[in-house]
Amino acid sequence: MSDVQEVSRSAAKSETMPKITFIEHDGTVHTVEAEIGSTVMETAQRNNVASIVAECGGACTCATCLVHVDEKWFPIVGSPSAEEEDMLDFAFEVKPTSRLACQIKVTQELDGLIVRTPAYQGR
Amino acid sequence: MSETIKTDVVIIGAGPVGLFAVFELGLLDIKAHLIDILDKVGGQCAELYPEKPIYDIPGIPYITGHGLTEALMEQIKPFKPTFHLNEMVTTVEKIGEPLFRVGTDRGKVFEAKVVVIGAGGGSFQPKRPPIPGIEPFENKSVHYSVRKMDAFRDKNLLIIGGGDSALDWTLNLQPVAKRLTLVHRRDEFRGAPDSVNKMRALVAAGDMDLKIGQVTELEGADGELRAANIKGKESVERVECDAMLPFFGLTMKLGPVADWGIKMKDELIPVDTAAFETSIPGIFAIGDINTYPGKLKLILSGFHEGALMAQKAYHYVYPDKRLVFQYTTSSTSLQKKLGVA
Numbered sequence: 001m002s003d004v005q006e007v008s009r010s011a012a013k014s015e016t017m018p019k020i021t022f023i024e025h026d027g028t029v030h031t032v033e034a035e036i037g038s039t040v041m042e043t044a045q046r047n048n049v050a051s052i053v054a055e056c057g058g059a060c061t062c063a064t065c066l067v068h069v070d071e072k073w074f075p076i077v078g079s080p081s082a083e084e085e086d087m088l089d090f091a092f093e094v095k096p097t098s099r100l101a102c103q104i105k106v107t108q109e110l111d112g113l114i115v116r117t118p119a120y121q122g123r
Numbered sequence: 124m125s126e127t128i129k130t131d132v133v134i135i136g137a138g139p140v141g142l143f144a145v146f147e148l149g150l151l152d153i154k155a156h157l158i159d160i161l162d163k164v165g166g167q168c169a170e171l172y173p174e175k176p177i178y179d180i181p182g183i184p185y186i187t188g189h190g191l192t193e194a195l196m197e198q199i200k201p202f203k204p205t206f207h208l209n210e211m212v213t214t215v216e217k218i219g220e221p222l223f224r225v226g227t228d229r230g231k232v233f234e235a236k237v238v239v240i241g242a243g244g245g246s247f248q249p250k251r252p253p254i255p256g257i258e259p260f261e262n263k264s265v266h267y268s269v270r271k272m273d274a275f276r277d278k279n280l281l282i283i284g285g286g287d288s289a290l291d292w293t294l295n296l297q298p299v300a301k302r303l304t305l306v307h308r309r310d311e312f313r314g315a316p317d318s319v320n321k322m323r324a325l326v327a328a329g330d331m332d333l334k335i336g337q338v339t340e341l342e343g344a345d346g347e348l349r350a351a352n353i354k355g356k357e358s359v360e361r362v363e364c365d366a367m368l369p370f371f372g373l374t375m376k377l378g379p380v381a382d383w384g385i386k387m388k389d390e391l392i393p394v395d396t397a398a399f400e401t402s403i404p405g406i407f408a409i410g411d412i413n414t415y416p417g418k419l420k421l422i423l424s425g426f427h428e429g430a431l432m433a434q435k436a437y438h439y440v441y442p443d444k445r446l447v448f449q450y451t452t453s454s455t456s457l458q459k460k461l462g463v464a
Contacts, residue, residue, distance in 0.1 A: 055171075055244070055374060055375060056167075056171045056172065059171060059172045059175045061171045061172055061175065062171060062372070062374070063372065064374065085311075086313035088308075089284065089285045089286060089307070089308065089309075089313060089371075090250065090286075090371050090372040091371075092250075092252055092253050092371070093253070093337075094308055094337075119253070120253045122250035122251075122371065122372075122374045123250070123374040123375070123376065
């Protein structure tokens with residue numbers, strides 16, 4: 001893979017960081033801090049949310065970071081782009097509120113976001 | 124069984140790192156055959172991000188995965204590597220000191236003094252849809268690729284997917300099959316517009332069916348498919364079928380490499396950092412598939428690993444010769460090999 005590995009940034013101020021909750025299919029709940037400007041996929045990877053595979057590293061080409069956005073949150077997160085919608089064809093159990101986590105950018109507005117992860121990402 | 128192909132080096136994986144290894148080996152007069160499970164060269168660069176930008180290739184501020192693959196193919200042209208695509212290495216056995224016998228799923232057999240594993244994240248294999256009870260049907264009536272079209276003659280065939288693979292096989296198999304049904308989760312297709320139009324024309328003419336939904340259940344016995352349930356927006360529909368082809372793209376699986384007796388760690392191959400050799404002398408691992416202290420999964424790291432690997436491989440291929448280090452800038456002998464002197 002071509003992308004540079006992430007270096008942890010301890011300097012970020014935690015009190016202003018948005019929180020995201022991942023609920024895995026087996027019920028495991030992770031509520032973690034997310035850095036503004038990063039993606040929901042990157043946030044999952046930094047916090048060892050195992051059901052986010054992200055095989056392509058965030059290039060929107062593998063559909064292995066599928067999340068089901070909580071219905072309440074979906075209007076804020078928004079709908080997928082045409083490119084992302086095309087990739088959703090490669091995912092399984094796609095629902096109307098499904099998104100690829102690598103395509104959701106973290107903003108202050110997303111503080112409190114809840115997403116659920118599927119049992120199977122294709123591998 | 125076909126004739127054994129004898130060569131200096133077999134490279135498993137034709138991604139960027141495997142391709143550049145051809146260059147480094149070629150400068151040392153070492154011939155290579157490359158084997159890759161994909162139908163094209165370039166590995167992840169070709170399969171996952173052909174059109175995506177790469178910004179960290181030294182000296183190249185910006186290039187796409189496709190562009191890098193093309194450039195590497197141009198660079199290694201003087202060394203005339205032989206490619207065996209659409210083929211997976213299944214066995215690697217040690218038969219000499221060192222000499223290896225390498226076998227593929229297509230029945231090809233190679234004999235090489237050195238094996239270089241540049242298999243990245245493993246082999247790209249089709250994604251299997253999570254339909255309960257699908258396993259007994261797989262490779263009997265559920266297939267993930269088409270090797271012989273005739274296998275689907277006079278079948279009630281279900282094809283799942285909305286990309287080019289699904290559409291191409293729909294168009295190719297529609298005249299062969301008894302009845303073809305294409306199943307896709309939405310009434311939009313990302314495949315080539317021309318294929319979409321042709322498919323829609325067949326549907327309009329009543330020569331095939333299109334169902335919008337997801338296959339949720341299979342019916343049948345002893346590996347013989349009888350029907351599938353397709354869940355649409357409002358209802359579930361049962362469609363009779365005796366063959367199914369799901370096309371959900373590819374995913375990387377480690378594959379047979381774990382069975383070759385090489386020491387592994389967490390699905391990676393530990394190597395030394397002097398030559399990137401594995402626990403079996405004569406077998407090297409370069410690129411994303413290896414691990415060592417400080418390892419970074421970068422294409423540029425894989426290039427470096429290939430260069431050092433070639434130095435040691437030279438001693439296995441030419442045990443009696445002494446290797447003199449030379450630069451392409453100044454060495455007439457290297458420039459001759461590159462066809463520029």
